[in-house]
Amino acid sequence: MNVAVLVVILTVVEGELRVLLIHRSAEPAMGSWALPGGFPQARETLADAAARKLVEETGVSDVYLEQLFTFDGLDDGTQGSVAVSYFALVDTRRVRLRDEPAWEPRWHPVQALPPLAFNNERVMDYAVERLRNKLQYTNVAYSLMAQSFTLSELQAVYESIFGRRFDKRNFRRRMLSQGILKPTGKTMARGAGRPAELYEFTSRAPMVL
Amino acid sequence: MNVAVLVVILTVVEGELRVLLIHRSAEPAMGSWALPGGFPQARETLADAAARKLVEETGVSDVYLEQLFTFDGLDDGTQGSVAVSYFALVDTRRVRLRDEPAWEPRWHPVQALPPLAFNNERVMDYAVERLRNKLQYTNVAYSLMAQSFTLSELQAVYESIFGRRFDKRNFRRRMLSQGILKPTGKTMARGAGRPAELYEFTSRAPMVL
């Protein structure tokens, strides 16, 4: 039985949650978009295969990567293939997309996806739901942010992912009370307006619950 | 690459959370206990394979069954095999264990497990954690109870699974306010003491969140 790995690579750019898709230029499902994926090599674990796929597509490696769910029958009920899906969060500023003209790897807004091959919509829905859950009580956002950042920047990322606005004071209280952030003591001026305090995540490793 | 299905079959008997294990009478891991599992047949989905395994071992079919996690390297790092794990909840009163003397299928208290083959401890931990989570906000317990039951019986099951006692009044409030229970209007006397109201789950289908 074939075991494939699928990776949902998510990022936030320009106030939008986006996912990396590749264009299928060959059958099956030629002409439609799909999540990047592949097959584990000999003596490679599933997580390693997912991480390798991520590096191949984006060049980044030390980011949040989590197993999502294992699907079968994604390739349209014909069986015989199992897809173990993962999701990863990357900071687009660190990404250099693979130059693979045939596949046209591109970021697509999650709110306006093209038709996807292999029922990849199911995988996407699952990924977004899990991401929103994890954001509530973990530090996974570290993987979407620069090393240091302002609380306004962090809030903007959260708002993009949840698709709604939060109250500034409540957002700050929640974040700071979780103890996952620490002030750097530095500030950043951005044109007009009072300079913002810069924060870092106390840990940039995935939290284990 | 081999894909196996593993099933963590849980129940509550005599105030204890227990899991169904089989005894390995052949290599690998001869002599130790393990979770039941097997390989999907041709044209069988993973969930179907897990459900079939469950029926083979216990005879029950319409119970709660959920995918847990996909492990690799369970058979000790040698790779080449992936195990998709599921967990199921059964009411022991409806179970007839398979008469397979070679495997000695038996219920083992989760709090005092024998050494398990293939790192099955990891799978167990995962299953128990998920079960506790699901109990909080879904009706999965329907799968552990008779058709109708008293709130005291339900509370006893919850206490067994969480390994601690709950306050009677708070427990009842929580359960009834979730809207997953309905009174049958009947009562049940059990020796001395005031007869208890009997309740049913409003739905005995898995909740989809």
Next chain:
DNA sequence: CCAAAAGTGTTCGGCTTACACCCATGT
């Protein structure tokens, strides 16, 4: 009438939500 189990309300603290003004800087 006593033992046994069922049933029932209220209080407190913590958490989430809603909400409006002052502060520091650039132009």
Next chain:
DNA sequence: ACATGGGTGTAAGCCGAACACTTTTGG
């Protein structure tokens, strides 16, 4: 001085935790 974005506190409602007595039955 004014425009721009950063930063702060408080009150109200909701939820979970703690806690003790009355009710109904069997023996």
